[in-house]
Amino acid sequence: MSTEPSADPQLSAALERLASYETVLVALDFDGCVAELVSEADAARPVPANAAAIEQLAQARGVTLAYVSGRPLETLRRLASPPEGTLLIGSHGAERYLGPDSPGLVLSAQEEIARTAIIEALEQVATTAEGAWVEHKPAGAALHVRRVEDPEVAQKVLEEARTALAMVDGAHVKEGKAVVESVVVLSTKGEALTDLRSHVRPGAVLFAGDDVTDEHGFAVLEGDDVGIKVGSGSTAAGHRIGAPADLADVLETLRRFRS
Numbered sequence: 001m002s003t004e005p006s007a008d009p010q011l012s013a014a015l016e017r018l019a020s021y022e023t024v025l026v027a028l029d030f031d032g033c034v035a036e037l038v039s040e041a042d043a044a045r046p047v048p049a050n051a052a053a054i055e056q057l058a059q060a061r062g063v064t065l066a067y068v069s070g071r072p073l074e075t076l077r078r079l080a081s082p083p084e085g086t087l088l089i090g091s092h093g094a095e096r097y098l099g100p101d102s103p104g105l106v107l108s109a110q111e112e113i114a115r116t117a118i119i120e121a122l123e124q125v126a127t128t129a130e131g132a133w134v135e136h137k138p139a140g141a142a143l144h145v146r147r148v149e150d151p152e153v154a155q156k157v158l159e160e161a162r163t164a165l166a167m168v169d170g171a172h173v174k175e176g177k178a179v180v181e182s183v184v185v186l187s188t189k190g191e192a193l194t195d196l197r198s199h200v201r202p203g204a205v206l207f208a209g210d211d212v213t214d215e216h217g218f219a220v221l222e223g224d225d226v227g228i229k230v231g232s233g234s235t236a237a238g239h240r241i242g243a244p245a246d247l248a249d250v251l252e253t254l255r256r257f258r259s
């Protein structure tokens, strides 16, 4: 079944309404939304058609682009290669680039201690299964199991990680796809999206994402905002597309409605 907006009259109508506003904020999750999920996290890149559609949309009248991602800000910038002027939210909201004056993330002494404890705990768990590895991040760390061959072993490793993290003071757990993350700065994509809305003051917002952390973003949408869940799974989003490869058509449709 095609999930192109042209084949989904409700999504197409929602995009047309969105496009009628003077100003629009288009906020995109990265992994599993703009980029396909891959086993080498550092190899993730925008689907080429998505990259092209994003570049085009960045030129459109009254459109502000933003990435809202769990990735560290610097990694997001390197992997996504966003058009100039794109606003960037990284580390699930803990890191923000809203312009050259944006302050960088500074952890308190207590947060630094918690981050070190998170990394140590996850590195220890990662030694128990081949393929498990730890991504060190500015506000915490993520234990990845996508490269663990046996799904039962992978689940067991994730469970051990949750148990280990429960012992760390100041560690907040975030669930993801083949990953358990922990951050020392508690913030959600919903809060980040609300702050972006206050900063940009758009007429309406489009937000697309694929993961459980993106549900916080869908939850703060309102009015003629458009929420798009990428892939399967329960969601609060009003619309759904099948895969990252379907996103380009959504963005291109929105651009056409604005021209």
Ligand SMILES: O=P(O)(O)OC[C@H]1O[C@H](O[C@H]2O[C@H](CO)[C@@H](O)[C@H](O)[C@H]2O)[C@H](O)[C@@H](O)[C@@H]1O
Pocket: 029, 030, 031, 032, 036, 037, 038, 039, 040, 041, 042, 044, 068, 069, 070, 071, 072, 135, 142, 144, 145, 146, 176, 177, 178, 179, 181, 211, 213
């Ligand atoms: O909010 P996002 O932009 O979706 O980032 C969420 C996490 O994405 C990355 O992990 C996920 O993508 C990897 C590459 O495709 C995949 O190997 C992994 O299994 C996924 O969980 C990233 O590594 C994390 O730091 C992000 O928080």
